[in-house]
Amino acid sequence: MSRFERIRGRLRRAYEAGRDSVRAGRETPPDVAEPAKVASPAAPGPAAPPTATVVGAEPPADLHNSTSSRDDADVPHALRIAAAWSWRLIVIGIVFWALLKLVGTISIVIIPVAVALLLSALLAPAVGWLLRARLPRSLATAVVLVAGLAAVIGTLTLVVNEFIKGVPELTAKSTQGLQQIQEWLKTGPLHLSDNDLDRYLEETQQWVNNNTERFTSGALSTAATLAEVLTGAVLVLFATFFFLRDGNLIWRFLVRLLPVAARWKVDDAGRASWATLVAYVRATVLVAFIDAVGIGTFLVIFDIPFAFPLAALVFLGAFIPIVGATLSGGVAVLVALVDSGPVTALIILGVVIGVQQVEGHILQPLIMGRAVAIHPLAVIIGLAAGVVLAGITGALVAVPLIAVLNTAVRRLAARSVPDTPPDAVVVASRAP
16 A cells, blocks of 8 residues: 555545534533633633532522612512612602693693594594595595584574573472472471471571672683684684595594504504494484484473473483483482472372383493493493593593593504505515
8 A cells, every 4th residue: 555545545534523523512512511710820721611510609689680780689579679669659640630730721722632632533424424425534624514503503593592491480380399298398398387397497598698709600611612613613613614525534544643553553442432422323313313302202291391391401411321321310300399290290200210120220221332331330430530621621522531531542552464555565575
């Protein structure tokens, strides 16, 4: 064998040995740690790897993923969670307080806009019908708005005329009713004497005299706010018109202000909330109409004065759930008591209670359905908060706001992906 062949054989064996060692290194599992190397001054070398076990050294403290230092690790986990929740809740509370202050400052603008949204939800189906009849959008909106104003003004005119016509008769019967009440107080279970009645009447008259200034100042303040009421009415009209005509464009503009990743989710939640508001307003109007017709029919049958105004009052009161229709029905019972006596008043009271039961157990679940179903406790709390914050307007807006927020939160919390909008442009990516 020549020298060249021996050299070639050695090179081949060396190459095969290196290749085998590389293969063996690749086949070694990564969790098998090499033995730790100890460095010394006499034989300097690399430090021990992190996985090495050093005899005589204390193990390092385990740090949670949420901690950044040893001090955080020494704090109990429950206390860290409580502290994290606390400062976040404080921030949310401060933001909520600031929003309430802002709403209170510009309530003269927010309240008309909220009323305009409710009117838009009520009139939007009529605008849709006219649009399907090929009318221009502006003309369809104007026709619906003018028709709605005519209906409201006509109803108020009838109510005022009926009230003016029946005031003299009711005044005469009120005197008779008060005399009957006085006789009942004397001969009834209370057995009050004439001196007791006179004393109570004097105390009542004294209380009225002492509070005359308060009543007068309230009337003056009401007169002073007449300009604000007129301004709010004009704002309601303009806002309703533009919501009906350009509501979709306004919503798209607001959605485009959000990050791209959140647009589809917010758009889906917003449109579902609007559908809930439309369903709520339409169902409330229908239920209020049924309540007014039911109670008004019995008022006409028993020849109670102001039957039409009282029915209109019941219709308006039904927009405040649970409380409104009950209070307006109570007014009808008082009028029946003054006009026709306690027997007729008890019959009207039974009618009011029966209508309320039919509304709560049949009409509300049947007409509104599960889409706008709200727990009665949430309704009561919302009404109380609305009355405290904005009076009667707050009571009108509170329940629709709760229904809209309920739908929006449910849609935002859902994990389902919204459908692709019809005007979306889908760009396919190239394969790598």
